[in-house]
Structure formats: C-alpha cells, structure tokens
Amino acid sequence: MVPGYLALVLHAHLPFVRHPESDYVLEEEWLFEAITETYVPLLQTFEGLKQDGIDFKLTMSMTPPLVSMLRDSFLQERYDHHLAKLEELAGKEIQNNSDNGHIQYLAQHYINRFARVRQTWEKYNRDLVNAFKRLQDRGNLEIITSAATHGYLPLMKMYPEAVRAQINIACDHYEENFGCKPRGIWLPECAYYDGLERFMADAGLRYFLMDGHGLLYASPRPRYGTYSPIYTETGVAAFGRDHESSQQVWSSQVGYPGDPVYREFYKDLGWEAEYEYIKPYILPNGQRKNTGIKYHKITSRSAGLGEKKLYDPYWAREKAAEHAGNFVFNRERQIEHLAGIMQRKPLVVSPYDAELFGHWWYEGPWFIDYLIRKSWYDQTTYEMVTLGGYLKKEPVQQVCKPSQSSWGYKGFHEYWINETNAWIYPHLHQATERMIELSSWDAKDEWEKRALNQAARELLLAQSSDWAFIMRTGTMVPYAVKRTRSHLRRFNKLYEDITLGKIDKSWLEKLEKIDNIFPNINYKTYSPIQEPMKLGRKP
Known part of the structure; x- marks a missing residue:
C-alpha cells in the first residue's frame, strides 16, 4: 500500500x-x-x-x-x-x-x-x-x-x-x-x-x-x-x-521550462531566414511568421535573441529526464511529509x-x-x-x-473583466436575454428552427473566455475583438430576422457552414428556469 x-x-x-x-x-x-x-x-x-x-x-x-x-x-x-x-x-x-x-x-x-x-x-x-x-x-x-x-x-x-x-x-x-x-x-x-x-x-x-x-x-x-x-x-x-x-x-x-538547455521559443526560422527563401512558407501577404522550426536554445534567461546558442535535442532530452526525476523526488518527499501528518x-x-x-x-x-x-x-x-x-x-x-x-x-475574476475587455459584457448580456426570449418560441417551420439553433451557436461562440483573455494579454487583440463583434452581429441579425418572421435563407446557410459547431444543438436549452434549482444528489 x-x-x-x-x-x-x-x-x-x-x-x-x-x-x-x-x-x-x-x-x-x-x-x-x-x-x-x-x-x-x-x-x-x-x-x-x-x-x-x-x-x-x-x-x-x-x-x-x-x-x-x-x-x-x-x-x-x-x-x-x-x-x-x-x-x-x-x-x-x-x-x-x-x-x-x-x-x-x-x-x-x-x-x-x-x-x-x-x-x-x-x-x-x-x-x-x-x-x-x-x-x-x-x-x-x-x-x-x-x-x-x-x-x-x-x-x-x-x-x-x-x-x-x-x-x-x-x-x-x-x-x-x-x-x-x-x-x-x-x-x-x-x-x-x-x-x-x-x-x-x-x-x-x-x-x-x-x-x-x-x-x-x-x-x-x-x-x-x-x-x-x-x-x-x-x-x-x-x-x-x-x-x-x-x-x-x-x-x-x-x-x-526556463532551463538554458531547452529550445528557445521566440527564435524561429520564419523570422531569420533570407526573405526570398522563406517567402513560400510565411504569410500570403509576405509578412513573416513562426514556422515551428527553431535552431537555438534558451542559453540563459538574460541572453538576447542574438546571443542564443545552437540547440541540441540530445542534451535537452537528458535534461527532461533529469527534471522528471527531480519532480518525482519532490513528490515523494512531499507525500511522505503529508502522510505523516x-x-x-x-x-x-x-x-x-x-x-x-x-x-x-x-x-x-x-x-x-x-x-x-x-x-x-x-x-x-x-x-x-x-x-x-x-x-x-x-x-x-x-x-x-x-x-x-x-x-x-x-485568483478571482479581474483578468476577464477589466479596462481592456469590460465593453463586451453589456452586449453579451443583451444577447443572452434575447436568447432566453427566443427559447420560448415554437418554430413555425424548419428554416426558423435552423435560425434559432444558429442564434444559440453564435451566442456561445461570442461567450468564449478566450476573447476577453486575449484582449487582456494584448496579443492578437484585433482578432479577438473581431470575433466577439462578428458573433454578436450575427446573433443580432438572426434575432431580428426571427422576430420579424423574415429568415434570410441564403445568409443562414452560409453561416451554418462557417460556424458549424454543435450540429445537434437545441435552442430550447435556453428555456427559462421557472422553479428554484434542485440541489442534486447528496454525497
């Protein structure tokens, strides 16, 4: 034991x-x-x-x-x-x-x-x-x-x-x-x-x-x-x-992961190779990007990218084995101590x-x-x-x-609601209220049912915590903003089409092909909670 x-x-x-x-x-x-x-x-x-x-x-x-x-x-x-x-x-x-x-x-x-x-x-x-x-x-x-x-x-x-x-x-x-x-x-x-x-x-x-x-x-x-x-x-x-x-x-x-022997993440062939040579492997518009082929090691925490030395996967693998052994050793000591008290x-x-x-x-x-x-x-x-x-x-x-x-x-919630991303929540809340409203609709035909289900998909995609996270980190922010706005715009158009009884069928079909997550979703999942929630089972 x-x-x-x-x-x-x-x-x-x-x-x-x-x-x-x-x-x-x-x-x-x-x-x-x-x-x-x-x-x-x-x-x-x-x-x-x-x-x-x-x-x-x-x-x-x-x-x-x-x-x-x-x-x-x-x-x-x-x-x-x-x-x-x-x-x-x-x-x-x-x-x-x-x-x-x-x-x-x-x-x-x-x-x-x-x-x-x-x-x-x-x-x-x-x-x-x-x-x-x-x-x-x-x-x-x-x-x-x-x-x-x-x-x-x-x-x-x-x-x-x-x-x-x-x-x-x-x-x-x-x-x-x-x-x-x-x-x-x-x-x-x-x-x-x-x-x-x-x-x-x-x-x-x-x-x-x-x-x-x-x-x-x-x-x-x-x-x-x-x-x-x-x-x-x-x-x-x-x-x-x-x-x-x-x-x-x-x-x-x-x-x-910061050990000097390990591979340097931020020094990539896509940024360092001669331009005409690397051009077929970077962005279509000619901008450089990471390729995943990296030749240098961390070398030291203080070294600039120009000071990095060449990487050797043999010694890096040996170091990974050493670190795994250290992790095991520390867990043994930790568990032995805890088991004693x-x-x-x-x-x-x-x-x-x-x-x-x-x-x-x-x-x-x-x-x-x-x-x-x-x-x-x-x-x-x-x-x-x-x-x-x-x-x-x-x-x-x-x-x-x-x-x-x-x-x-x-340790609490401020990374996902702060000065960089707080603007998204009033829009998400309004869309949520509208989706709860739509859940009480009985679709009059197959097209309206598809529009209602697609509205649920668009709300879910807008709610992803990744977009608020990216806005806070400051990397790829335009993409995160674009995704949040595009899903909200799509949701709001679907809401208007449904409530007006005029489904844009060709646009809906296009949307279903682009945002095709959860093919079996049922918009009724958002139906209002009328009774106090049950506590569930006891342990």
Whole structure:
C-alpha cells in the first residue's frame, strides 16, 4: 500500500477558429501548431507507455471547441497542407545548410519529427479524438469536458440559463463524441462561484477542478487543505490545484521550462531566414511568421535573441529526464511529509494546460514520458491516479462550500473583466436575454428552427473566455475583438430576422457552414428556469 496519490491533469483547449470563407487565416495555425507540437507528441508518448506495459493513469480535458476542430474535415485538409509545407521546408534546410553540420543535424531532427507526426496522423485516419478515446476505453486516460465554448461562467451568474446551456451542451457534445457521459469537468479558467455545482450535479457530473485557494477558503475550512477533495452539498466533488508541484513547472523564475538547455521559443526560422527563401512558407501577404522550426536554445534567461546558442535535442532530452526525476523526488518527499501528518492518504493534484507540453515547452512530452516511467519503476511512495479513479478508491470526503475563485491573475475574476475587455459584457448580456426570449418560441417551420439553433451557436461562440483573455494579454487583440463583434452581429441579425418572421435563407446557410459547431444543438436549452434549482444528489 502506497502512502499517497499523484494526479496529473492536462487541460487541452483552443478557441473555435475556422474560416472556410477565407483562403488563409493565421489564427487557424493555433490548431495546426498544437497538433504538431502537443497533441500528436502526447499521443505518441501515451502509445509508447502502453506498448511498454506501463499501466499509466492520467486525466485530460478535451474541450468541445477543440474536439469539434479536430474532427472537422475542412480543418483536417488544411492541416495536411500545413504539415506538407513543414516537411518541404525541413527538407530544403538540409540542402541550404550544407556548410553547417549542426544546422543539418537539427534539420534532420525536424524531418524525422514531422515524419513521425505524419505517420501518427495517417495511422488514425486524421481522427485524433478517436485515438485519445481508445486510450480512455483501455483505462489509461480519463477524458473530461469543459463548458461548451469555454465561457467564463461567474460572469454569466445573473443568467442561470446561460450557465446551464454552457454545461449541458458540453455534456451532450461529449457523449456524442466519446460514447459515454463525462464524469468530470474542467471549469473554464478554473473559475467557480457559489451555486455553480448545482448545474454540474443536474448534468450528471461527478467532479470539477478549481484553484487551490478555492478549497483553502472553503467553509468550513477543509481539514486536509488541497490534499484531499471536498464534496459540495450537491455531491459533486471539488479538487484543488497543488501550488508546490504547479510552481515547479509553471514558474517563470524556478520552473523547468526556463532551463538554458531547452529550445528557445521566440527564435524561429520564419523570422531569420533570407526573405526570398522563406517567402513560400510565411504569410500570403509576405509578412513573416513562426514556422515551428527553431535552431537555438534558451542559453540563459538574460541572453538576447542574438546571443542564443545552437540547440541540441540530445542534451535537452537528458535534461527532461533529469527534471522528471527531480519532480518525482519532490513528490515523494512531499507525500511522505503529508502522510505523516494526515490521517489519510494525501492526494497531490497537478493540473496544467496541455499546450505547455510541446508547444511552449518543446521538451514537455519527453518530461511527461520520463515522469510516468520513473513513477512506475523507481518509487513506491505514490500511485498515479485519475480523478475519477481516486473518488472510487476514497469515496468518503468532507462536505464544504468552496470559495469563489479562478486561477487567473490575483485568483478571482479581474483578468476577464477589466479596462481592456469590460465593453463586451453589456452586449453579451443583451444577447443572452434575447436568447432566453427566443427559447420560448415554437418554430413555425424548419428554416426558423435552423435560425434559432444558429442564434444559440453564435451566442456561445461570442461567450468564449478566450476573447476577453486575449484582449487582456494584448496579443492578437484585433482578432479577438473581431470575433466577439462578428458573433454578436450575427446573433443580432438572426434575432431580428426571427422576430420579424423574415429568415434570410441564403445568409443562414452560409453561416451554418462557417460556424458549424454543435450540429445537434437545441435552442430550447435556453428555456427559462421557472422553479428554484434542485440541489442534486447528496454525497
């Protein structure tokens, strides 16, 4: 019997970006980069562990927008083209650097890497969702959901119908794609408010994740802090993020990804190659962009981009193994200490954005591979578990009321409502009120029903927390503003067409092809909540 548990949780999410109306949109490459650098490498890591007889356990969210994009044939075709261009560029780099052995070595590394990505992509017939589903069906992954479009739920609190829609539509979409109901949910931005658990309970969800202070400030104060989940009054469990293990990976000062040996993210061939040479691989308008081929290492935190030295994946992989060993060592000491003062087995919950591993931190999938292998072979202090698996092992927990919280700046809501993005909320609230109004309509024909369903899609897409987040970070702001405004404009035109009884059929058809998320949506999901919400089941 081990003294404790470790739960590694990855949150895989991207906003819904799909533009068949344009020949090229840069933001679609967010998905393509994540496929190449995160999702396929993680899948390869999991396959390798399984082949080697390691019965690993890991929890991973896959949000509805991400699942929808990964299964979209239009985006799959565009990714094929994107990957082919990468393969072509890497091949040219071998010839273009005949006088530089180290660059040739790195170019060959990318040729081999892209070939492996291609092999995995084609092995699963371009359906990565089904590939991850197989790992869940085998008992290694526990895939959980998130809100329908990653809407920031505390800022919808005044409209419970909107909160219910975000959760119920997500659960229905999950069942359509994974063949079962989700057991857990990653709340968007880990943002919680009092009463949110009632919607989760009514949707049949068993647990959710929140930041550590959401548990630490619960009422009554949890006896075991973040090292054991709590049950809410509805019976839904809340797991809190462990600060210590999170800091080791996330911290810009002491986190592993900042090691000098690792690959430098901000120095890319697309910005450094001779212009005429790189022109076929950058933006159609001739502007430079990242290609994903990067030849330099971090070197030091203080070094300018011009001072970076050449990268070596061999030594970077060795460092990832070293860091994985350090992570395991620290979890052993942490759990040994906690087990000595708790009257039960401690649980350390380590949640991260999936895109950290591979995209932002190139060596991240190697780190996860070594972490799981070392946990399996080299220690007996903790058992790696899924969150649902833990609740089966430890069904008795304290009942508390969690505290309002998020994992954003300062731990509450100001990252998503501030001087950069507060302007969006009056418009979102008006659209929400209109959608609740429309939910009481009985469609007089198929066209009106389609317009009502499309209105629900447009509202959901406008509610994505990603747009407010981008406005706050100050990167790609014009795109975030454009997306918010365009979805609101589309919603308002649909509302006017419906209420006037004049559906613009050709425009509606075009809209259905562009914003095609949630094909089975039912606008009645927004029907008014007439009675007090039921508390749900007891623990």
